[in-house]
Amino acid sequence: MSEEVTFPPLMTGEAAGPGQDPFDLARQKAELGVDAGLVVYDLGADTLRAALVLAPEVPLAQAMAMLPTCGVGFQNALGALAPPEVAVHLDWEGGLRINGARCGSLRIAASTDDPAARPDWLVVxxxxxxxxxxxxxxxxxxxxxYAEGCAEVTAPRLLESWTRHCLHWINRWDEGDLKALHAEWQGLAHGIGEDRQQAGLNGTFLGVDADFGMLLRDDTTTHLIPLTTVLVRD
Structure with missing residues (x-):
């Protein structure tokens, strides 16, 4: 797809080459010290893939908030382009749902898996x-x-919108506006109040803590499952 993509200030775009996975390529570039704000993308005929390089200045446990932040950014982005009846919800671990059905996902990787360490880089x-x-x-x-009434939403415009809305929410998070981020995510979260299995535990999904760790209640106690458990480590 040759249509030009325009990114917001502080972000730069790089199209992945044939056969390249933007997620893998972004992690490789992050390891080599590329500046934060790089967006590696592939606008394929059937799939939109993109990866955003970040450099958080907080420990990984707090930096993991970038996963739900970019999820909120996706909902806001699609909401700005799609018909109003199209509903987007977010799975805790990064899954995306459109009109109730699973439709793609967000993944996250970092230079470390130590929750107390500040990562050199993070990729969503x-x-x-x-x-x-x-x-x-x-x-x-x-x-x-395009099966959900979004045929007029082009991949380049959605990618542009996603990066703009991600930047907006990243800036709010960086300024300490966690209450607004939590409220926005809570309104989009899928499965709160429902029974589920996570990290080998069964219980009721009550919500999240300040760092978006899952609160899972069983018959005897409430378990805290850190969001770092969903890190891609390969």
Whole structure:
């Protein structure tokens, strides 16, 4: 796709080459010391993939807030472009849902997995299917963007919108406006109040703590599952 993509100030874009995974490429560049704000992207015919390099100045436990922050950014971005009846919700671990069905995900990686250490870099990646694969009846719980009334939303414009809204929420988080971020995410979170399994535990998903760790209540106690458990470590 040759359509030009324009990124907000403080962000720069780099298209991934043929066969390159933007998530892998962004992590490689981060390891080499690329500046924060790089967005590596691939606007494929069927899938939008992008990865944002960040350099948080707080320990990893707090920096993990970038995963829900970029999730809120995605909902805001699609909400600005899609018809008003299109609903977006966020799974705690990074999954995206459009009109109730799974539709892509966000993933996060960092230079360290020590919650108390400040990471040298952090990468948040977006992967979003644009067109359904195969017979949609075989996977009714999964969908694609253009199957949900979003045919007018082009991948370049959605990528631009996502980076702008991510930057907005990152700035608010950096300024200490955690209350607004939590409130926005809480209104979009999928499954709060429902029973689920996470990290080998079963219980009711009550919500999150200040660092977006999952609060999971079983018959005897409330477990705290840190968001660092969803880090991609390969």
């Amino acid at each position: 990646a977006l992967e979003l299917p644009l067109w359904p694969q195969g017979d949609g009846g075989e996977t009714p719980d999964q969908t694609a963007l």
